[in-house]
Amino acid sequence: MADRIDLTLKVNGADHRVSVPPFARLLDVLREDLRLTGTKEGCGEGECGACTVLLNGRVVNSCLVPAVQAQGALVVTVEGLAEGENLSSLQAAFLTHNGAQCGFCTPGMLLSATDLINRCPHPSDDQIRDGLSGNLCRCTGYAKILDSVHAAAAEGRAAR
């Protein structure tokens, strides 16, 4: 078995080539090789959702994705949500409505919410709860997160 495998992937619009251990996880590639540390590890078993990213447009727990499966993939992380200095509508809403407290679940929460609003531009409380049920937050009791998602949705444009 090879010591390292070579991968190419496109993260937040930029092409990257990395050489990683064969059992590396996508999370490790993002955090350690690309130093995109916005994506967090909370449990390593796909329960907490802090490591959520978009992989080819789909929400995944990057701790459960073998890096090899990201070969040639398009990945969006929290670092890819803002355009320069301009926050996405969801990021701005989380800031204004106190949707982020400790902030550790926030990157994953934002990615899941981005996916939700892209699929369902004006979600109800229950649709938001369902869409974010894979992302655990211990600080907010979720109330301000629901407020944030509603506020972003009310802006009437997809979060990108």
Add this chain to the structure above:
Amino acid sequence: MIGASSIRKEGRAKVLGTAIYTDDKFMPGALHGLTVRSEVPRGILRAIHFGEGIPWDEFTLVTAADIPGTNLVASVVDDQPFLIGLGQEITHSQQAVLLLAHADRHLAEKARRAVRLEIEELPAVLDIQSSLDLQTVIYGDNNLLKEIHIAKGDPDPVWAQAAHVVEGEYRTGAQEQMYIEPNAMLSVVEPRDGALQVTVWGSLQCPYYVHGALRQLFGLSEKQVRVVAMEMGGAFGGKEDYPSVNGGHAALLAWKSGRPVRLIYDREEDLACTTKRHPSRTRLRTAFDAEGTLLALEADFILDGGAYATLSPVVLSRGAVHAASVYRCPHVRIHARAVATNTPPPGAFRGFGAPQSLFAMERHLDICARKLGLDAVELRRKNFLHMGDTMATGQVIREDLDLGGIMDRALAAIGYRDKRAAFALTNQEDGPIKRGVGFSVFMHGCGFTGNGESHVASVAGVEGLADGTVAVLAASTEMGQGKNTVFAQIVAETLQVPVEQVETAEVDTDHVPNSGPTVASRSTMMVGRILEDAASGFKQALVQQGFLVEPYTPESFRAAVAKAVATLGTLRCYGQYHRPPNISWNDVTYQGDAYPTYSWACYAAEVAVDLDTFEVKVADFVAVQEVGRVVNPTLAAGQIEGGVAQGIGWGLWEEVTMQRGRMVNNQMTNYIIPTAMDLPRMQVIFLENAHVGGPGGAKGIGELPMDGPAPAVVNALENALGALRLDEVPMTPDRLLDRCEEVSHG
């Protein structure tokens, strides 16, 4: 400023993903540290065997024999070793025995598994009752980590004369803080000017606790140790005392290796070995006259304190003081004990002993109301504390306290009377869903118990910066609660400048004074008050030195600060805690003003129970509280909502399952915290009654919301299901099924 919902100071970095948490800090050449733990609850460590197939010469290894200073974690009582040495007694299943570090974290994990410990096992004490039985003595000569007596009047003659005496026993389980960021530490130890310099960056609530622990561990002076608090992914007390342990471990590995070391726990390790809420058992005995006036109260309050004292003495203290709750009672006897067991030591968790004793009291009062044939609302109303009344410790209520008004507001908001009436009818129907509504009334003491604030004598300050802005200098840490923002608001209010002109200095013990630990709902009220003084002194100094002329605009203030800094160089002004003249406390008799003030609340819950699955859904929740002046309504509401979520979790789902003194459900998969699907929208209502001692009239807020949800929810369960033995949390589906079967089997 004060009273405005200012935007979270560090919020932008958090939504951008650029906030730097401990594991995010780039540290080239760092080794990965791991901990080898005992796995048996009690025994003598005889040997450490290093298995084959591991290049051990590449590893940094640290055992107790390596420790340069004192092998005891500095805490309330210094009884916990950092590492157990050969021939020493292992006292719980997660005891650290060996630290190892390697550049390759996969190889380090393989090495950890290759270590075999030879332990001569001893009989272990694993629960409160076995500790009390004293068949095996594991701590001192009586297994007691701490014992407290609080007495007021004399209950003994009352029991025989009272119209009603009601007794009950209540239990609460351990609870995991479950901050989403597991415990994490980085350390560098290097020579500087011919001496050692120890630096730790970590996820920690109390930089000066870790600072003190490192000094003792290495035998170093104040200047040789530096602790930096990184962005913190939640804590809730879970990073109050434990960071002294893992911070020490990281520093030992960095010292021995001469390399930077990362000690990042994975979730399973974090859950198995770090602190939890103390399990409790409370026995209550209350006497009432025929009309329901409370005549006497006796509480036997016991916490399972685990293998070492850690913070148990102070957790016990808060629990004991809260045991008599918000009720006027002439004769009170509280006997509180923290007992030792061979389990990983519990520690701080939001509420800090109060949720346990308050759960017992608020469940008990509903049961008393039923047994006395009185309404639970009116029984409480008859016995509430008012201004001028005396609490169990002899503390006189000096504020205009209206608990009846707080309760009525909560009951009206949830529709208590209408729902009770409606559910009494609908619950008669055949369907599996039974509904109920219940409530709890409670308080939470703000700041440290007793003389804690005097002992710490906190210092905080403000510093003028070259660009004319002002920085807050305090060791209080941001864990999501909003400290950065609230401190800035308090300072901005005092200086009469926009909150944007005030920032927070990095929490680095080389740069900020010891404002005390970030605990006990004390940051806003206690440290905020000191900052008010410091900012006021800062402004006065600017005026006296001729840099600032009143009245001023924010721009002229900025210019004045910039000019003063350019002229004088460093521009800092500090304040220090001074005990208010009317507060006194006796640590021996437990008499006096246990807290400078209290926050007061009534929480009400509506539940729906499915008798097919025994699942409980919280359908509605109201939280009414009087917390003094609210500094930042949006952040404050966030604190309440998050605390309520944790309280509901503790009441219904969150169960730590122990086997042979070890947590066996130490994964997020099987330790269940609430998801977005599990919680209702809640109504959060603040009644503001300014407190003279706090900044701008503020009181403490962080822990209060943990106290009320569990008894409110379980009281609602009784309303839904009738008189079951609902005496314990978490009231999981399994437990609820058992309780229902007890009734049906007679």
